[in-house]
Amino acid sequence: MKVKIFYGPDNAFNEFIEEHSYTTMNEVMMQVVEVERSFTIRTEDSSWTPNEYSYNTIVCYRQEYASMTTNLINNIMLLFRNVECENIYFQNPPNNIVESLQRNHVVEVKYHDYGKLAVEKLIELKKLYQERIIGQEHVLNVLLPVINVSRVRHSNKPIVIMFYGPPGVGKTETAKIISEAIYANDNIKRFQLSMYQTEHAYRFLFGSDPQEDSLAKNLLYRETNVVLFDEFDKVHPNLYSAFYELFDEGKIVDRNYTAKVDNAIFICTSNYSTKDEIEKSVGSAIFSRITECIRFEGLSYEDKYSLLVSRFNESIESLPQEEKDILSSADKEDMLEGLAVELKNLTNSRVIKNTIEKYLSLKILKERGIL
Numbered sequence: 001m002k003v004k005i006f007y008g009p010d011n012a013f014n015e016f017i018e019e020h021s022y023t024t025m026n027e028v029m030m031q032v033v034e035v036e037r038s039f040t041i042r043t044e045d046s047s048w049t050p051n052e053y054s055y056n057t058i059v060c061y062r063q064e065y066a067s068m069t070t071n072l073i074n075n076i077m078l079l080f081r082n083v084e085c086e087n088i089y090f091q092n093p094p095n096n097i098v099e100s101l102q103r104n105h106v107v108e109v110k111y112h113d114y115g116k117l118a119v120e121k122l123i124e125l126k127k128l129y130q131e132r133i134i135g136q137e138h139v140l141n142v143l144l145p146v147i148n149v150s151r152v153r154h155s156n157k158p159i160v161i162m163f164y165g166p167p168g169v170g171k172t173e174t175a176k177i178i179s180e181a182i183y184a185n186d187n188i189k190r191f192q193l194s195m196y197q198t199e200h201a202y203r204f205l206f207g208s209d210p211q212e213d214s215l216a217k218n219l220l221y222r223e224t225n226v227v228l229f230d231e232f233d234k235v236h237p238n239l240y241s242a243f244y245e246l247f248d249e250g251k252i253v254d255r256n257y258t259a260k261v262d263n264a265i266f267i268c269t270s271n272y273s274t275k276d277e278i279e280k281s282v283g284s285a286i287f288s289r290i291t292e293c294i295r296f297e298g299l300s301y302e303d304k305y306s307l308l309v310s311r312f313n314e315s316i317e318s319l320p321q322e323e324k325d326i327l328s329s330a331d332k333e334d335m336l337e338g339l340a341v342e343l344k345n346l347t348n349s350r351v352i353k354n355t356i357e358k359y360l361s362l363k364i365l366k367e368r369g370i371l
Helices: 010-016 025-037 062-067 070-074 076-080 095-104 119-132 139-152 171-183 199-206 215-220 237-249 275-282 301-318 321-327 332-340 349-367
Strands: 002-007 053-060 083-091 107-111 159-164 189-192 226-230 251-253 258-260 265-270 292-295
Touching: 002 010, 002 095, 010 083, 025 053, 025 062, 025 076, 070 076, 070 095, 076 083, 076 095, 083 095, 095 107, 119 139, 119 171, 139 159, 139 171, 139 292, 159 171, 159 275, 171 226, 171 265, 189 215, 199 237, 215 251, 215 258, 237 251, 301 332, 301 349, 321 349, 332 349
Parallel strands: 002 083, 002 107, 053 083, 159 265, 159 292, 189 226, 226 265
Antiparallel strands: 251 258
16 A cells, blocks of 8 residues: 655645545545444454455545544554555644554655745735835835845744734735745735634644644645734733744644644734834743844825725725726716725724725615615
8 A cells, every 4th residue: 555645735735646536535434434333343253254445546635634533543554454545645644643654654755845935036026015015115125135034044944024013004915915926825824813812722722632723733734835923912921832943943743733834934913013012922032033023104194095096996896897887977086085084084904995895885875876
């Protein structure tokens, strides 16, 4: 039996599977475990013998471990006592499955290659940033050099960047732009850390049952090597130790999973206004592991007006054609002028976008004669 283990995202795992026809692990468990369960009590002189099962290729997707009992995960070879199989593929398996397989078989292990940073990607990052981010021109002067560190550094150590400043001014959008520029994919792995204050947070960060989600387990199937830790300063102080090895070595090991994140770019965010406040909140041990802190400023009136025009045009373009036709008789400049009256009360991009959407919704209903 040829055993192959792949660590990486779903689309890359599907490309890694060489066979076009296969049986999933859930199907095998239904056929083997469920059938045999009814024959677990036997006398010594019983004439019953277990069924033999034969498969060409078995594929175990990462989601299928949730269907396994902990006992099966810890003793995966028991499942194959009466199973013949030529090829078996595992995606992001728990450590116990890996160790069991390696004790009994020669195992091929493959890690998804997220690639190295190229200068052309930095040029694309600058272009996308200047197109989409308003009012934070100074950020590029710090951001580009710190990301370029991975090209001059002789190690796979991650880069850890803290974006700080008021909410809704471009921090999260910048993280997505970095991912899109480098990996042509803005679907970053995002963790909202303001919720990490409970026992569940401890289980998530350090691992619990192999069927449950954990930080290490989720990092294994990230689509890009850009990871966002939103509101990083809100983590309970006793839990920051979970990030030490991750930020130092690009590796995290919990009770069940091991995730390697070589050359990753970790973006942490905070709404604090100074570095001193951040260090006081996260502690010096974590603060010293941050490669660079970059401040995002509050928006000026001119910045907010530019955002208003940009988001207004985007909202109009996203409307169904029927709604566009309804608004075609309205004067665009008059609508913008009506919205601009509210700008002094609109503090950030999210509030501006929400205000535009509510304004257009009301306008459409009035034009239809509903209101």
